[in-house]
Amino acid sequence: MxxxxxxxxxxxxxxxxxxxxxxxxxxxxxxxxxVPTFRDAQTGLWARYDATALATPEAWERDPALVWSWYMWRHHLVRQTExxxxxxxxxxxxxxxxxxxxxxxxxxxxxxxxxxxxxxxxGSLFAFRCSRCSRPYTQPVDDTPPHDTPRKPPACDECAGPVRPGVVWFGEMxxxxxxxxxxxxxxxxxxxxxxxxxxxxxxxxxxxxxxxxxxxxxxxxxxxxxxxxxxxxxxxxxxxxxxxxxxxxxxxx
Incomplete structure (x- = not known):
């Protein structure tokens, strides 16, 4: 020992x-x-993606379902840890x-x-907000498997805009x-x-x-x-x- x-x-x-x-x-x-570090999280079904390319406002604008699915996978991973x-x-x-x-x-x-x-x-994986009006989103989110199929993010209760993870992406303050x-x-x-x-x-x-x-x-x-x-x-x-x-x-x- x-x-x-x-x-x-x-x-x-x-x-x-x-x-x-x-x-x-x-x-x-x-x-x-x-908990995998940011780049270590690119394993398994997400290995084909560049982490830095997923964690940007541009990636969200291009494919919010893909980005949301990646964060739901990470959300799920963290919930399994202590x-x-x-x-x-x-x-x-x-x-x-x-x-x-x-x-x-x-x-x-x-x-x-x-x-x-x-x-x-x-920011936090467990804080969400509307990507359009910035209103906090406090409803439960679905992070259950499987995570290999892009899933549509929930809609804001106020303006129906897509809800985004409450994390700081590359290029954001x-x-x-x-x-x-x-x-x-x-x-x-x-x-x-x-x-x-x-x-x-x-x-x-x-x-x-x-x-x-x-x-x-x-x-x-x-x-x-x-x-x-x-x-x-x-x-x-x-x-x-x-x-x-x-x-x-x-x-x-």
């Missing part, structure tokens, strides 16, 4: 003393629950500190893990409210954890710079080195599902 690397005492101390923790998460966090120990640790940490999650992930695993303050920078809330969460924290993100996708990758400029400790939790690594207070080459419970457990009342 491989022993899990120890977490330095200095990092455990940061976790135990932090009163306001902000956690920036990326695809690696969800991958530990078995929050891992890292998600649950962040949810439990709220009992002893103010913990805010800023995520690039479009799944709902943080919420299901118990986190109540989650800002989705790239980030939603203002989650972005502004995320900036405030980083500005106001006394510990920033950056978990499972490549630190390559902007503007999310620029958030740690805000913490750095303010002298806020940054701890990276990632099994691989990233462009952010050299700027961090500490780097834990430990999976999130292992590292986060140990950090959360350090904070006791």
């Amino acid at each position: 491989t022993n899990t690397p120890a977490i330095p005492t200095s990092v455990l101390t940061l976790a135990s003393e932090a009163q306001r923790v902000t956690v920036l998460t990326g695809a690696g966090m969800s991958a530990e629950s078995g 929050p891992n120990a890292g998600h649950k640790a962040l949810g439990g940490w709220e009992t002893t500190a103010s913990v805010t999650v800023v995520t690039q992930n479009i799944d709902d695993l943080h919420e299901r893990g118990g986190s109540s303050r989650v800002h989705h920078l790239h 980030l939603p203002n409210s989650p972005w502004e809330a995320s900036v405030r969460a980083v500005q106001d924290c006394d510990l920033l954890l950056v978990v499972g993100t490549s630190s390559l996708v902007y503007p999310a990758a620029g958030l740690p710079r805000i913490a750095q400029d303010r002298g806020i400790p940054i701890v990276e939790v990632n099994t691989e080195e990233t462009p952010l690594s050299t700027q961090c207070t500490a780097c834990l080459r430990i999976p999130a599902a292992s590292a986060l419970p140990r950090l959360a457990d350090m904070h006791v009342t």
Whole structure:
């Protein structure tokens, strides 16, 4: 059995003393629950499609049924997964500190893990809106198999326009409210954890710079080195599902 690397005492101390923790998460966090990353999702019946070509406004305009079917497949995949120990640790940490999650992930695993303050920078697979009038769509959606036949998206209750996934596609701006809330969460924290993100996708990758400029400790939790690594207070080459419970457990009342 491989022993899990120890977490330095200095990092455990940061976790135990932090009163306001902000956690920036990326695809690696969800991958530990078995959620395929964006490009890894192009397997099986969807292998013949380019993921970046499906996740665009142009693809939606060209073939909304095809795009809707792809997202219903991903919606179905996420519903079959469960929050891992890292998600649950962040949810439990709220009992002893103010913990805010800023995520690039479009799944709902943080919420299901118990986190109540989650800002989705790239939208959510579980939030839908009309592509014509932008009215939120709250009716149940059908994500049941089979997914290899394009299915028509539901119609908006208000204007009958086609309902689209509430995610940010390539070429679209980030939603203002989650972005502004995320900036405030980083500005106001006394510990920033950056978990499972490549630190390559902007503007999310620029958030740690805000913490750095303010002298806020940054701890990276990632099994691989990233462009952010050299700027961090500490780097834990430990999976999130292992590292986060140990950090959360350090904070006791």
